[in-house]
Amino acid sequence: MLREFADRGSVTSAARALHCTPSAVSQQLRALQAEVGLALTEPAGRGLRLTDAGRALVARADDVLAALDRAEAELDTYRSEPRGRVRVAIFPSAALMLLPGLLHRLTEFPALDVDVRDVDMTPAEVPALIADFDIVVTHRDEHAEQLPTDRLEIVHLLREPLDVALPPGHRLAGQEKVRLTELAGERWLGVNVGFPVDDVLRSLSVRTGVPARPVHRINDFRVIEALVLAGHGVALLPRYTMSPAVVSRPLAGLRAARHIEAVLRTGTSTRPAVTKVLEALHAEAASLSEG
Known part of the structure; x- marks a missing residue:
């Protein structure tokens, strides 16, 4: 005045x-x-x-x-405009699958600063991570309950099938599909309890009555693949990140998959920078499933 x-x-x-x-x-x-x-x-x-x-x-x-x-x-x-810092937490196998393409898609936005951390997370740990990150890329068994949405926004990115990984020369390697009953008595290689791939394996065991108890639990899929290739067991592994050196066969008569989702605090996605990262995640996930 x-x-x-x-x-x-x-x-x-x-x-x-x-x-x-x-x-x-x-x-x-x-x-x-x-x-x-x-x-x-x-x-x-x-x-x-x-x-x-x-x-x-x-x-x-x-x-x-x-x-x-x-x-x-x-x-x-x-x-x-998409500018500023966006903090992203992503679990390791999703980082292997999505991160190179995601960062390439975002290079056209020089004012957008994406800060990525790989975090080996269980679904129960996701809400606490939201306090430190704008976007948390997580995964869950498709038969598991979704995270509560009263304070969170859940964005579906990808349904990734889980296939059986077999050593080269395995007796079932020549089949197009493998039944879980045909794997009875096999040495299973799995991930730690509480992680989605273990949840899927346990639920399949319950539904079929075929025991599938891992003799080794290792969270690094590349280590599991190396053990499979060396003939130390079979494993249930995500389809899009599995090495082509491993013999991969889908399960017959059973749906086995994990859902990959982006989780945000409610309202965060209204920021143009966050919106652009979500769009790039969607595009990269779509390119993988289409491919």
């Missing part, structure tokens, strides 16, 4: 420009004078004029309001 008064020369003109009453302008100018402890206006005929202190404050007001305009303009770019 002080700047409008200085620009327009009278309380009435300032009030007209600000769409308020002259008394409201006068009241705000008096309140400002009380706050700074100096007279900012003085009588001049039937109106008011600025004092030296008033003119000094108007000059600084121009600086302050210009800075606010610049701040608002910068915030507008964050509202309309």
Whole structure:
């Protein structure tokens, strides 16, 4: 109001420009004078004029309001363009599958800074990770309950089938599909309890009555593949990340898969930067499933 008064020369003109009453302008100018402890206006005929202190404050007001305009303009770019930092947590096998392509897709947005961490997570650990990350890429057995959505947003990315990994030369390697009953008595290689692939293997065992208890539990799929290739057992592994050196066969008569999802705190996806990362994740996941 002080700047409008200085620009327009009278309380009435300032009030007209600000769409308020002259008394409201006068009241705000008096309140400002009380706050700074100096007279900012003085009588001049039937109106008011600025004092030296008033003119000094108007000059600084121009600086302050210009800075606010610049701040608002910068915030507008964050509202309309993908820029700023997006923190992503992703479990290792999804990082192997999605991360190279995801980062390539985001190179066209130089103002977008993606900070990625690989985290070997169980579904139960996801809500705590939301406190430190904007997007958490997680996985779960397709028969398991989804995370509660009262404070979280769940975005489906990909359904990845789980296939049986067999050593080269295995007696079942020549078949197109393998029944779980045909694997009775095999040495199984699995992941730690609580992780989705183990959940799938246990649920398959319950549904078929065929025991499939891992003799070794290793979370690194590349190590499991090496053990399979060396003839130390069979395993249930994700289809899209499995090495072509391993003999991979789908299960016959059973659906076995994990769902890969992006989890966010409610409202986070409204940020253009987060939206762009989600779009890139969707596109990369789609390219994998189509391929």
